[in-house]
Every structure is written in C-alpha cells, then in structure tokens.
Amino acid sequence: MPWDIETPAVVVDTTRLERNLRRMQAAAQAGGAALRPHAKTHKCLEIGRRQLAHGAAGLTVATLAEAEAFAADGCPSVFIAYPLWAGSGSRPARLAALRERTELRVGVDSGAAAAALAAAAPGLRVLIEIDSGQHRSGIPVAEAAGLAAECRALGLDVIGAFTHPGHSYAKPQGADIATALAGERAALAAAGAALAGLTDQAPVLSGGSTPTAETEVAAPLTEVRPGTYVFGDRQQMALTGLPEDNVALVVAARVVSATRAGAAVLDCGSKTLSSDRAGWLDGHGLIREAPEATIVSLSEEHAVVRGLTTPLRVGDPVTVIPNHVCPVANLASELLIADGDTIAGRWPVTARH
C-alpha cells in the first residue's frame, strides 16, 4: 500500500475506474442497448457524472433518496428500478418534486403501488417488473399485460418492462450466468410481446446485472443496468473470471494485532467490509499482500486472518478486495481517489444511507 493514510479507508484507483466505465459502455453499445448504470454501487455524484459523460442514457437507483441526490446533481434521466411505495408520509410530494427535476421512471409490480404512484404523479412513466427467475420482486410475465392495462387505466405511462437476473449470483464460475441470461432474455422478449399496444412507443426492455452484462449484451434487451462493474469485487472475480487488475476499489487496512503464528487481526471489520458473503465464497475478502490467507471472521472493527505465510507485523498496511463492493461504498462517507501512489482527491458518498 503506497499511501500514508488513516485506516480503514476505501480507495478507488482512478485509472482502473475509467477503464471499467469505458469497457461497459462499449459492451452496451456493441450489444445495441442503452447503458443505464445502477448508481447504488457507488452512490457518488462524481462517478455518476463520469458514467453519463461516457455515454450512459441515465442512471438507475433503488431508492427515492438516491434518485433525489442524482437528480439534484443534474442527472437528466433517473430510473428507480424498484417497486416504490409512494402512498405515505411525504412520499407523494417528494415524488412530484423529483419529477420536475429529471425524466423520471419508476418500477411497479402491483396495482396497489401503481395506484399510489398515479395519485402522487399523474402520467408518471413506469416499467413493469418481471420475475425472470430470481423470485424476489416482480410478477410472472403472464401477468404483465394485465398490470400494464391497469396502470394505463390509472393514467400512468407504461413505457416498458424490466427484470433483475439476480440468480446470476447463485453459483461461482459462470454456472448460473447462462441460465440467468437465458431467463432474462426470454422474460423480456415475452414482456415485449405482452406490452404490444400498451406502450406508446417501442417498449423499453431493461435487464442486466454485472455478471450477465459482462457476459453478453444483446437483443431483446434495449437497456442494461449493471452496477458493480465500476469497481469490481471478489465475487465478480469468482463469478465472471474478472481479472484482479480490473478491480478498482480496495479497502486500505492495517494489522492491529498479531499474537499467534500465521494469524493477524486487521482494522477493517464488518463496519467497513460489511458481512455480505455469498455462501459459495470462503472468507470475507482477498488480502492482496497475502492472498494465501483467509479472513475467517469479522467483528465490527476486527478482521480475523488465518493461514498467513506472509509475515505481517502490527502496523503493516494491507489492501483488501471486498467480497461485495456495494455495501462497502455505502458504509464509507468518502472514497479516496488514488492516481498511482498519490491520493488525488476525496469524493463524498453523497447518496449513502
């Protein structure tokens, strides 16, 4: 670790970041789809601006607060790819105000949520959420035409359908990515057919997660919404074979305790790395300076390391590639921006929780 910084800290390599932004933009373009990156990964205005500068059609977010942050920063088009509930508290007023600031699109998977959206923002653009196999939110594609008609009757502007092929994360080594990709395409093709006559223009068919988008962007998708690709993480390395050199974000940490042979404790616990861990991934991150070792457990401010052959002493700095990068950015108040050996800037994580 070349930087003399306080630890734990979240450090982003600006060269790798730019390369990742460029690569995904080119992949979307080659596949004939608009890129609408999911900003929940970074929640950082500067990175959103860069995604737009590289050619993104707009940004995707998961919450009203995220949408407000990016719209206030001038993002021209924001898609809340989430079955937003708009029926309580200050939500109706916030939604109406947000719509004045940006070209807003919102996900919907129920008549009840659609009615609340229509009451808050008449004529709002919505996309029907389809379950393409993850079984989280979203309706079966067979119900798409019915919900779309219901939305239209409520005065909403149905512009298309979207799905999240999140089951691409189910197994390592690409085992489930092909299944998720096939399910995504089939669901969106069927949704496109179901929406015929219910949208004023050709429907937006929006899919994509980083694993599927890294694999192939192609018809029938007209839009992809990958998030994690901006940084990459250990999970993507295992899922898609992402080279370690493409990972743009690391947690800078230090050894704070080393009382046993082959073991150490780092100062990056679950309040820095988060406890997110896919069941098929051993350990809580990859220590770049000691890849042979395993982070066997996390407490809030302790990462317990075992299996070290690299000699690590108290005070030694290390860098850790997190398992899943999205919650790591959300846990940080700022990203330190590294240009080689120099910390060139600090970008606030403005839209964090």
Next chain:
Amino acid sequence: MPWDIETPAVVVDTTRLERNLRRMQAAAQAGGAALRPHAKTHKCLEIGRRQLAHGAAGLTVATLAEAEAFAADGCPSVFIAYPLWAGSGSRPARLAALRERTELRVGVDSGAAAAALAAAAPGLRVLIEIDSGQHRSGIPVAEAAGLAAECRALGLDVIGAFTHPGHSYAKPQGADIATALAGERAALAAAGAALAGLTDQAPVLSGGSTPTAETEVAAPLTEVRPGTYVFGDRQQMALTGLPEDNVALVVAARVVSATRAGAAVLDCGSKTLSSDRAGWLDGHGLIREAPEATIVSLSEEHAVVRGLTTPLRVGDPVTVIPNHVCPVANLASELLIADGDTIAGRWPVTARH
C-alpha cells in the same frame, strides 16, 4: 406500526431505552463494578449522555473517531477498548489532542503498538488486552506481566487489563455464556495477579459483553463494558432469553411487493438491517406483526419474506427486530425517538462510520 413515517427507518422506544439503561446500571452496581458502556452500539451523543447521567463511569469505544466524537461532547472518560495503532498519518497528533479533552485509556496487545502509543502520547493510560477464549485480539494471560513491563519501560501508565468474552455469542440459549463468564473471570483474576506491582493503584479489571453482564456482574471484575443492552436485539433474545418487551429498537419498514401466496418483500434490505447473522439464527430479523414468517434473504433494499400466514398487502407497515443491532445503528444517519405513538425527536448517529 403507529407512526406515519418514511420507511425504512430506525425507531427507538424511549421508555424501553430508559428502562434498559437503568437495569444495567443497577446490575453493575449490585456486582460492585463500574459500568463503562460500549458506545459502538449506538454511536449517538444523546444516548451516551444518558448513560453517564445514569451513573456510568465513562464510555467505551472501538475507534479513534468514536472517541473524538464523545470526547468533543464532553464525555469525561473514554476507553478505546481496541489495540489501536497510533503510528501513522495524523494519528499521533489526533491522539495527543484527544488526550487533552478527556481522561483517555487505550487497549494494547503488542509492544509495537505500545511503542507507537508512547511516542504519540507519553504517559498514556493503557490496559493490557487478554484473550480469554475468543481468540480474536489479546494475549495469553501468561504474557501479561511481560507486556505490562514493556509498556512501563516505554513510559506508559499501565492501569489494568481487559478482555472481551465474545465467545458468549457462539451458541444460543446460554450454552456458551457460562463458559465465557468463567473464562473471563479466570483470565482477569490471573491478569490482576500478574500485574501486581506493575500498576500504581489496584488494577482495573474490565470485562463484560451484554450476554455475560446480563447474566452476572461479579468479582474479580471492577468494570463491565456491555453495549447491546441499550437496545437489545433478536440475538440477545435467543442468547439470554431477553423478553421482546425489552427490545427498544426496531426497523420500521413497508411491504413493497407481494406477488406470491405466503410471501412478501419489505423495503428493509442489507443496507438497513445489515447482513449480520449468527450461524445458529434462522432468517434476518423478527417481523413483530408476523412472527410466524422468516426473512429468508436480503438484497440491498429488499427483505424477502416467506412463510407468512398473516395477510400482508403492498403498503402495509411492519416493524422488524434486527438480528444484531450494532450495525443497524451504524447504517442509519438518525434514530427516530418514539414516545408511544408519537415521534418525539430525531437523534443523529454522530459517530457512525
């Protein structure tokens, strides 16, 4: 859920909070030990002030930033119960400044960290960290006298020893609490003997986690450092039989999707509840309005619920008792303070990451 609030939100019941503060203060007093609550659970200045008002001897924290926040708020005595590394960046200056503001104590488990502390803050009060069975940080008690002598030679003021009986969290239903309690007492008794002649006054012997402190506070401990007791959580209910009525913090959430029978999606995902889950605990939280159901998985903004017999519809509000409350407070920017059906205040989580 009686409050018309935006979800997800973290809500604290002020009556239960006060009762929890009072109960633990009385337990420490009855056991003849000082109470030095761990503020990492709440990171909230107002709650720290209340703990002191109830008779706490000072606060415990895990990081320099937490110590700075509570010291700036006027906390008279702060113990960083963590093997703090003080040797890099602005740490020496921060430590020296912090010491001017409060009666500061810092944990140490290595000569290297002790040397960095001594260089930054000559004469600093330190406590030797003992491993009483958790095998995280801390030295075997047999090495306590040696490290204490080394600290004294460096000019540090050794005032005692501390341990974290974290293995009290290893199994539900009290199975490991007795073991952890016995290990804690034995380790601190041995540490007390080892430090004879190496401390200027009778040594501080500091232990305690919420499960062990809820069970019994007694000699040889002169101090206990429970954290979670202020709020309680689902883990403590399973560990110590904590009644649900004692849990003072809930996550207020709403149903955002309900496309399958017996299933629903709530808007409190891992960015609200955190992914923390003890291996012996099923699911990701207890839905008070539907205790029969299980939160089977979390995405960042989705909690996927299965096994519902309670009819939940899109838009319905619910309240969730988190598995582990400490990361939940850390993920929130503020705590909503409920006095019965009224939201009476909003307290910022000032010392969060």
